[in-house]
Amino acid sequence: MSAIPSFRIGQGIDVHAFGDGDHVMVGGVRIAHGRGVLAHSDGDVALHALCDAMLGALALGDIGVHFPPGDDRWKGADSRVLLRHCKALLAARGWQLGNADITVICEQPKIAPHAGAMRAAIASDLGLEPDRISIKATTSERLGFTGRGEGIAAQAVCLLVPA
Numbered sequence: 001m002s003a004i005p006s007f008r009i010g011q012g013i014d015v016h017a018f019g020d021g022d023h024v025m026v027g028g029v030r031i032a033h034g035r036g037v038l039a040h041s042d043g044d045v046a047l048h049a050l051c052d053a054m055l056g057a058l059a060l061g062d063i064g065v066h067f068p069p070g071d072d073r074w075k076g077a078d079s080r081v082l083l084r085h086c087k088a089l090l091a092a093r094g095w096q097l098g099n100a101d102i103t104v105i106c107e108q109p110k111i112a113p114h115a116g117a118m119r120a121a122i123a124s125d126l127g128l129e130p131d132r133i134s135i136k137a138t139t140s141e142r143l144g145f146t147g148r149g150e151g152i153a154a155q156a157v158c159l160l161v162p163a
């Protein structure tokens with residue numbers, strides 16, 4: 001019997017710069033905002049960090065490998081499609097998400113009012129109960145690029161369990 005526990009842990013980080021636009025996508029939720037984000041896809045930092053965490057837990061590389069920026073298939077892509085693709089990659093290897101904890105870092109927009117909708121969207125895509133998905137938000141106390149309002153960042157940690 002193997003002494004290695006049947007768990008896998010992963011972490012992910014994503015950043016996008018703000019640019020012209022009238023909304024941002026975060027955690028699969030459209031939030032009205034005075035800026036958009038510069039990105040090949042919809043620029044959803046929360047879902048990109050989560051996808052990277054899920055891929056990292058199985059040492060499958062990162063989202064740049066699975067969804068190359070130069071590939072027109074992913075131009076303007078809904079990141080929920082990417083998330084569901086990552087779920088399928090895990091399932092094909094006998095794993096599923098146990099839980100995930102995601103922190104979004106920005107001064108604006110305010111994330112907290114949308115956290116419930118984000119948890120519901122992510123849980124729905126992964127076929128899980130929302131209590132397995134945590135969305136937290138913080139500012140960087142006006143320090144650094146997020147503090148100056150130049151962009152938005154997210155970190156994610158996840159645990160995988162056998163499917």
Ligand SMILES: [Zn+2]
Nearest residue numbers: 014043045048
């Ligand atoms: Zn990204």
